[in-house]
Amino acid sequence: MKFSLIICTYMRPTALLNLLKTVAIQSLYPDEILIIDGSTNDLxxxxxxxxxxxxxxxFKVSDKERGLTKQRNFGIERVSxxxxxxxxxxxxTILDIDYFKNLKNVFNSDNDITGVGGIATNENNWKKNTTDYYHPKKYICIDGFHVKLGQRHVLRNYLRLGSDQLPGIMPEFSNGISCGYPLTGKNYQVDLLIGMSxxxxxxxxNTIxxxxxxxxxxxxxxxxxxxxxxxxxxxxxxTTVLLEHHHDSAGRPNKFKYGKMVTRNGWYVWRxxxxxxxxxxxxxxxxxxIVLMMLRFVNVITTHKKKEAFTEAIGRFVGLLSLIFNKPTIKQ
Structure with missing residues (x-):
């Protein structure tokens, strides 16, 4: 089983080097590494x-090939x-030393598995159960572990807008639970994988x-x-394919664009x-x-990053309003 690794990057030379240093010490080294660089400089x-x-x-891409989706497709076309x-x-990201070794084992375990996502250990908040009861509106319990839900999910549960599906499964109204899974060593079937891994x-x-x-x-x-x-x-x-995800602010959009994308792109993947x-x-x-938009407006008062909260809330509002007049065309 041969592995090709595609890393799309934009203006993050130090972060990329840190990642590659952890690739270099892998117990199973990838057979091919393609760096697709959309940076506007040569660093x-x-x-x-x-x-x-x-x-x-x-590979250094041209202006017309820049952007995460375009760069990923550029990389796919050049896979051996x-x-x-x-x-x-x-x-x-930063890889656990057995990342590719364990990834190979997952694919070998079941021929029906065609997509595998890893777990960011520094973002995994699951803890072993210490009691028999955890409030179902505030916690999720799986395989002897529990995780506390964020305030948004708790509010949605009390408003009867929460998902009754397991994490990573998209319910019919789209807004599912994204807390991952506990590190049990198991593979958990999901709809959604995260681009970081x-x-x-x-x-x-080859097909899509x-x-x-x-x-x-x-x-x-x-x-x-x-x-x-x-x-x-x-x-x-x-939950054996492990890494760390250290969110680098370089190359990220402003909060207005982010808020607009959250709404419009969220609508797109739902459909x-x-x-x-x-x-x-x-x-x-x-x-x-609407509830999430209003929460961001409330954050203008409750957080220190008032400008970010306000501009994201406005972006969410504009994105929601735009769906009335200009819905995206879905590509199946």
Whole structure:
């Protein structure tokens, strides 16, 4: 089983180098590493010239090829024909030493598994149960572990807008639970994989591309791709495929654009799985969108980052309003 690793990067030379240093010490080294650089300067190229890595090929894309989805498709087109698995990693991640070894074991465990996502240990808040009861509106319990839900999920539960599905499964009104799974060593079947760490059998990427709808930063492009990948087999979150995700602010959009994308792109991926949702599901999706927008307006008072909260809230409002007059066209 041969692995091709695609890392799309933009203006993050130091973060990328930190990631590659953890790739270099893997117990199972990837057979191919493709760096797809959309930076507007040459700092990434220069840092890779000073630090050599085995099996690595560097590509600098043009202006028209820049953007996460375009860069990922650019990388897919250049994967060697002999590869079996195509892996995607965010450039601000750090790998556990057995990342690729354990990833191989997951794919070998079940031929029906065609997509695998990893777990960010520094963002995993699951704890072993110490009691028999955890409030169902405030906690989720799985396999002897529990995790405390964020305030938004708790509020939605009390408003009867919460999901009754397991984490990573998209309910008919789209807004599911994204807290991952406890580190039990198991594989958990899901709908949605996260772009920071996702891998697919080559037959998947040979057939479908990342949607060009998700321009630039590409928020939720991973959700869109993993939903469309389900027609090839199962997606699983593998709790043995471990890494750390250190969110690098470089290259991220401003909060107004982010807020607008959250709403419009969120609507898009919802309709990828549920092209014609029921009236009840539509009502719940729109109600949740309004509640989350109002929470960001409230954050103007309750947080120190008042400008960010306000501009994101305005972005969410504009995004929601735009859906009345200009809905995206869904690509199946």
């Amino acid at each position: 990434t190229k220069e840092i890779l010239e000073l630090n050599k890595f085995q099996n690595l090929t560097y 024909e002999t590869m079996d698995i195509v892996c995607f990693l965010d450039d601000d 996702m891998s697919f059998r080559k037959k998947v990427v 591309n990342f949607s060009t709808y998700f321009e630039g930063y590409g928020l939720y492009e991973d959700a869109d791709f993993s939903l469309r990948a389900l027609k090839f087999g199962k997606n699983v979150l593998a 990828v799985k549920y092209l014609n949702p029921t009236f009840k599901a539509r009502f719940k999706w729109n109600t949740i969108a």
